[in-house]
Amino acid sequence: MAKAEQTGPYKGSEKLRPEEMIYQEMLDAILDRRLEPGMKLVEEDLAKTFGVSRARIRATFLQLAHDKLINLIPNRGAFIAEPTINEAIEVFSARRMIEDGVARKVATSMTPERAKQIKSHLAREHAAHHDGDHRTAIILSGEFHLLLARLTGNLVIEEFLERLILRTSLIIAMYESPQPVDCSHSEHDQLLDALLSGDPDVAAAEMSRHLDAIRDRLQLQRPKPGKTDFASIFGRTPTSEAS
Amino acid sequence: MAKAEQTGPYKGSEKLRPEEMIYQEMLDAILDRRLEPGMKLVEEDLAKTFGVSRARIRATFLQLAHDKLINLIPNRGAFIAEPTINEAIEVFSARRMIEDGVARKVATSMTPERAKQIKSHLAREHAAHHDGDHRTAIILSGEFHLLLARLTGNLVIEEFLERLILRTSLIIAMYESPQPVDCSHSEHDQLLDALLSGDPDVAAAEMSRHLDAIRDRLQLQRPKPGKTDFASIFGRTPTSEAS
DNA sequence: ATTGTCCAAATCGTCAACAATTTTGTAGAA
DNA sequence: TTCTACAAAATTGTTGACGATTTGGACAAT
Incomplete structure (x- = not known):
């Protein structure tokens, strides 16, 4: 890892x-x-x-x-x-706020070496996707974002984003749509193009679009009911107080 | 609190x-x-x-x-x-990345009610500063930033920033210049003006300037030696190797 | 059939004692 | 004196046991 x-x-x-x-x-x-x-x-x-x-x-x-x-x-x-629906929205909002900045920094500090690193990662993503290895694809997808954060050289941001990505994983597990249309790998390609353009505004805009796209592919209206999930049905915790 | x-x-x-x-x-x-x-x-x-x-x-x-x-x-x-010098730099960099976004959001979602909240806080800051209550002034200074984060309505960001502010407190304790020129209260006034302008770019720029100013008031070349801090005094770790 | 009560099992929360490690102190030899 | 070795004290690390709480099921009453 x-x-x-x-x-x-x-x-x-x-x-x-x-x-x-x-x-x-x-x-x-x-x-x-x-x-x-x-x-x-x-x-x-x-x-x-x-x-x-x-x-x-x-x-x-x-x-x-x-x-x-x-x-x-x-x-x-x-x-x-x-994670509640509200929490999910906040996590995505927080990620956008942070990763916009990440994209900006990466775009303005791009080097051939770094471009190679990103491309190498994307190759692995494509391979996993091509092999139908859905599990690896999801993990690599998260690591793509982490890789960008690492390229900023800011460990504080990197660690925080790592936790947000983990929470995102739980959010996706809860709210993913029945037919998982995992097209994020192509979005990452577009993101790379934006980063290579060197324009921070373009990069940030593409990052925002990508994160919004992930969020919008979810069903953030109602949670997928778990085992016996009255809590979510009634929108309150099992041990909630009256009145 | x-x-x-x-x-x-x-x-x-x-x-x-x-x-x-x-x-x-x-x-x-x-x-x-x-x-x-x-x-x-x-x-x-x-x-x-x-x-x-x-x-x-x-x-x-x-x-x-x-x-x-x-x-x-x-x-x-x-x-x-x-916190090491590097860590300090990264914390400030992370804060700028996040608080730029905070300032943008607050600037674009300003209401009279919120403006009043901020002004009320600034009044307390001024009072503490006027009374020479340096301790309270420092705490309120941190809470000012936390208040702005709270106004974004994003708990994820708020909690993360809270931790960064705590780390900042340690950083300031380690690297503050001998004569503490605490002029941040006036900078917060300027920040309020920028927020009230409603222009996100102006607000973000002012926030960046403010955070950079705090950082630049520190002595991030050498740490002030702590109580029993021979490591920093002699510029080597306690378990340093010879040669 | 449903509800309510009770009891046993499972699980968590806490604590105090013990073991391991580091630090400090002391004595002895070169 | 200075260094080393060893012992004592202080502190952290770990374990196991015990009490408290919750869970699940049995069983009687409606």
């Missing part, structure tokens, strides 16, 4: 700690859609799965909750987050 | 949990400069101070570390973060 290069949150430790590994594994599982919104995460099961103590899992939960990727409900446990 | 209105991360819980309270108290202490970069945070001391168990403190540390407000070093403990 191209994570080996950057320094972790624990200065002074060079080898990956199991704590970080579990966190990363769960992030990957969310991107992969192996963990779907609403799923219950039982502490002891995960502890046994990863061969660590419950306390470790608990610590991981705190991190994930901080990223709003899971919900921690007191005495009930941890559940993969189920 | 205007936190009562918004929902916490724990859906279904209405009363503030001690866990959240401790977290908030530490954030306030960081903004307040009562916790300075490099300070060691001993688990048991804090546990006794807040009257909770060590485990609770430990959980709080994880959250703070995730926000990069403290450093967790294995077997060594928790230390208030000491």
Whole structure:
């Protein structure tokens, strides 16, 4: 996941700690859609799965909750987050706000080396799409945006965007339309053209269009009903108060 | 701290949990400069101070570390973060990227009600400055930016900016120039004018100028040495290799 | 058939004790 | 004196157990 290069949150430790590994594994599982919104995460099961103590899992939960990727409900446990429609809209809005800036910076600081990097990534996207490997295609699609963020050289932005992309993954899982028309790979091509033009306004406009397109392909009117999802039907949380 | 209105991360819980309270108290202490970069945070001391168990403190540390407000070093403990020069530059760059967008949105969605809100805040800033209450002035200065973010109605952006402002507080603590020329209150006035103009480009430009001004008032060449900060004094890390 | 109550199982929340590690202090030899 | 080695203290890391809460099912009443 191209994570080996950057320094972790624990200065002074060079080898990956199991704590970080579990966190990363769960992030990957969310991107992969192996963990779907609403799923219950039982502490002891995960502890046994990863061969660590419950306390470790608990610590991981705190991190994930901080990223709003899971919900921690007191005495009930941890559940993969189920972003509301409002939340989804805000995430896309936030992404546009940030990625417009990213596109601007990348467009104005383009080099042959960087163009090559982007093209190489797009090739992988096309390959996955051609092979019908839908899962890999989705992941690569997210990593495309992350790659652009990385090219700005701003780690703060990169990390924030990474979390937003993860939340986007959950949003798509919840609100994707029945027939997934995944045409984002061609949109990424257009985006590359815009970036190569060198015009920041063009690049930003194309980025906005792309993100809006993703959002508009979703069904942000009603959530796909989960198992027994009265909560979403009535638009209130299961333990909501009267009046 | 205007936190009562918004929902916490724990859906279904209405009363503030001690866990959240401790977290908030530490954030306030960081903004307040009562916790300075490099300070060691001993688990048991804090546990006794807040009257909770060590485990609770430990959980709080994880959250703070995730926000990069403290450093967790294995077997060594928790230390208030000491942002590097590079980190500082990236934080300001990220803030500009985001707050440009904020300024644009606020400028184009201005109402008399909102203008009144902003003016009311500026009045408090001026009052604090007039009273020589430097501590409150700094806090209000940060909250000004947070207020603008809140006016965009995007909670995602608001929360992210809140963390960046906290990091900015640490950055200022580390790199502020000896004679603190705090003229940001007048800059906020200019910012208000720009916002009231209704022109997004004018607003964004003014915001950029303001953030750059804050950054340029710092001494981002060398950090001011902290309490027991021999590393920065001698320009090498404590565990530096010879040769 | 539905509702309501109770009980058992599962799960989470908390704590205190113990182990591991680092830091500090001390003594002894060159 | 200066360095090294070793021991003591302080601090963090981990575990396991226990209490509290929720969940699910059985069962009786309507």
